[in-house]
Amino acid sequence: MDLQETHKLMRKAVLIAKTLEGSWSIRMKMALDIVIINHYLKQPLSKGIIERLLLKGVSLRRIKKHYKVGMKEINSLMAS
Template sequence: MNYSQTKNTMKKAVSLAKQFDGNWSARMKMALNEVYIEHYLSQQLTREVIEKLLLKGMSFRRIKKHYNVGMQEISSLLAKRIV
């Protein structure tokens, strides 16, 4: 991400965090995760995108549903190793 994309991401996260209740740091962490997930979902399905989504806490089921693919396709992408 470049500077303008990071700035835009933070703007979205802050506005989303203001809608939540509770501790600010917890709200901001949840909002940032949601904004990052939206960013990765807007990209093409690749191994790196799947790994980043899984690290952010997104489930296989939600990935399958969003990209309209089967579990076998996701597994085959994750199984590929670049040598």
């Protein structure tokens, strides 16, 4: 991810955070998580992407539904 891509993600996160209610730091953290997860979901399926999504708290069920793959495909990627 380069600098311009990071700026775009931050702009999107600020727009989302402005629509939420509560503490600014909490709103910004939630908005950043949303934007980063959406960014990773746009990438092609790979072991690194699965690991990053799992670290961000995305469920395996959501990954399977989004990429339209089964557990066998995910397990084979994780094993290699």
